[in-house]
Amino acid sequence: MRAFIDAPILVYLNTLENKELRAPYEDFYLDSLLKYSVYTNVLVLDELIYVSKKKYGVPYEVSLEFIKSFVLPYITILSIGLEEYNNAVEFMRIGLKPSDALHLGVMRSNGINLIISEDENFDKVKGVKRIWIGSE
DSSP states (O other), X not given: OEEEEOHHHHHHHHHOOOHHHHHHHHHHHHHHHXXXXXXXXXXXXXXXXXXXXXXXXXXXXXHHHHIIIIITTTSEEEOOOHHHHHHHHXXXXXXXXXXXXXXXXXXXXXXXOEEEOSOGGGGGSTTXXXXXXXXO
């Protein structure tokens, strides 16, 4: 089964230094990589870099190294083009923020119905299942 991974799990893995706090996220990430073919897009990587710096003070270089070592070898990066944008417009019209709508547009273009995210806004999208730590 294919799954799209949203930024939150990656942000936590990139920013949490306390091993006890980080462990559930590591376990969930590894479990997801084993259970699913995992995909994301460059917008998620942008969110990862931006939030890690803005909210947690993580230097860009640290985030770039995290992506190189812990994301790119395991997650396929999908493109965002006109088709994905056109799909996203529909989701924006039902009240989703543009970045979430673009993620869904990418998912739709690639036949993905499962998203790994703590963002409960995805729960209101018919035909999309969201999973998060403890939800399975």
